[in-house]
Amino acid sequence: MPLEKLKPVFDATLSKFKQTGQLKGKEDVIIHIKPASNKKGPRYILAGDKKEYIRMNSNSYLGLSLNDEVIKASEKAIKNFGAGPGSVRFINGTFATHIQLEKKLSSFHKKQSAILFSSAYSAVCGVISPLISENTAILSDALNHNSIINAIKLSKPKEKLIYPHLDMASLEKNIQGLKGRYRRVLIISDGVFSMRGDYPDLKTMVAIAKNYSPYFEEGVITIIDDSHGVGAYGKTGRGTCEVTGTYNIDIVISTLGKALGVNGGYAVSDKKIIEYLRETSPFYIYSNPIGPGEAGAALKSLEILTSSKGIGLLSYLKDLSNYFRKNLIALGYEIINEIHPIVPLMVRDTAKTVKLVKYLKQKGILVTGLRYPTVPYGDECIRFQVNCSHTKHDIDFVLEALEKYKKGNKGDLIDEK
Ligand SMILES: Cc1ncc(COP(=O)(O)O)c(C=O)c1O
Numbered sequence: 001m002p003l004e005k006l007k008p009v010f011d012a013t014l015s016k017f018k019q020t021g022q023l024k025g026k027e028d029v030i031i032h033i034k035p036a037s038n039k040k041g042p043r044y045i046l047a048g049d050k051k052e053y054i055r056m057n058s059n060s061y062l063g064l065s066l067n068d069e070v071i072k073a074s075e076k077a078i079k080n081f082g083a084g085p086g087s088v089r090f091i092n093g094t095f096a097t098h099i100q101l102e103k104k105l106s107s108f109h110k111k112q113s114a115i116l117f118s119s120a121y122s123a124v125c126g127v128i129s130p131l132i133s134e135n136t137a138i139l140s141d142a143l144n145h146n147s148i149i150n151a152i153k154l155s156k157p158k159e160k161l162i163y164p165h166l167d168m169a170s171l172e173k174n175i176q177g178l179k180g181r182y183r184r185v186l187i188i189s190d191g192v193f194s195m196r197g198d199y200p201d202l203k204t205m206v207a208i209a210k211n212y213s214p215y216f217e218e219g220v221i222t223i224i225d226d227s228h229g230v231g232a233y234g235k236t237g238r239g240t241c242e243v244t245g246t247y248n249i250d251i252v253i254s255t256l257g258k259a260l261g262v263n264g265g266y267a268v269s270d271k272k273i274i275e276y277l278r279e280t281s282p283f284y285i286y287s288n289p290i291g292p293g294e295a296g297a298a299l300k301s302l303e304i305l306t307s308s309k310g311i312g313l314l315s316y317l318k319d320l321s322n323y324f325r326k327n328l329i330a331l332g333y334e335i336i337n338e339i340h341p342i343v344p345l346m347v348r349d350t351a352k353t354v355k356l357v358k359y360l361k362q363k364g365i366l367v368t369g370l371r372y373p374t375v376p377y378g379d380e381c382i383r384f385q386v387n388c389s390h391t392k393h394d395i396d397f398v399l400e401a402l403e404k405y406k407k408g409n410k411g412d413l414i415d416e417k
Pocket of ligand 1: 119120121122124145147190194225226227228255256257264265
């Protein structure tokens, strides 16, 4: 029984997580979704619980995961091509919907070419590791997503410099110190930061890359992971590139599993870069793609996003998020006041964050509390995410619960098992 020796070691780690409030614990299981009715958006029913919940922690920003047309497109593609790909892409696992989706994604992002991965996490690892040569240094924002951190660990660049969050002056200073020592430099950042809703000054980032490229034989390459940005903000849903007016980022990575409401990841860039990734990226070569049904569904989501309906959804989402932010501030809550539907309510304490999450759940509201190590100590917060399936009535309901909490009227707050 060799595992017997390991169990106490793992027990110690899990106990420590419990003590420090880091344990994620038992997951809720959604057993039913009640469709929207009257003034109410969809309500979620959890296993072992009769209550119905408003979900304020879904990444399906446009509400497309529940969209009838998207579901039908998924069913149609599954009927045509089967439930799964049956193998990796180069062993006849490439279906018509994969090719159509790659074409549509590259044209949506105004890039030459696109490559699909099974998730954005795989896309980040699958893009970064083949781009790091013996002679590459990497510059990465201090608050970059875990996928970027692990992609860098995996590919072991000779030098990695972490610049303070969004600090373009530090980025430039760091790059100066790399001159003459490397052939290639990669700058990598989240687009919109999923824990904060803020985003980098992409114009300055691209200008720095351009200015310093002549000092490196293979240039300075910019990469962003805009998984929470694409389809969620910008007038036409082109995310942080649109919001900052900067479309000349070299490689844009994103997910199909958030605003587009489906599942999977991708990267868009120049033709040669994508051709190189298809031949060298282990996450592409040795791992199944998304199913043909998921690709069919994502195609429909993109069709909706690029229609007048998509513009309408984005405008509704923007207005509803602004309404929520404005009223949270009026209630006296500290928030990170950005323009994205992610609205972090800053609690700045682990125990208080856990308590507020519990209170909101008792009120029928599902939210996510963020604490260390997901966010730095002191930045503990509740991440609210507004989406298009919410109604104004839903947002008012959440605000009312928060108003009561603020006033100390915690009502029926009871200890959960
Ligand atoms: C910035 C960022 N990148 C990547 C991912 C992973 O996306 P996926 O679920 O498609 O792997 C996330 C998900 O939370 C994210 O926030």
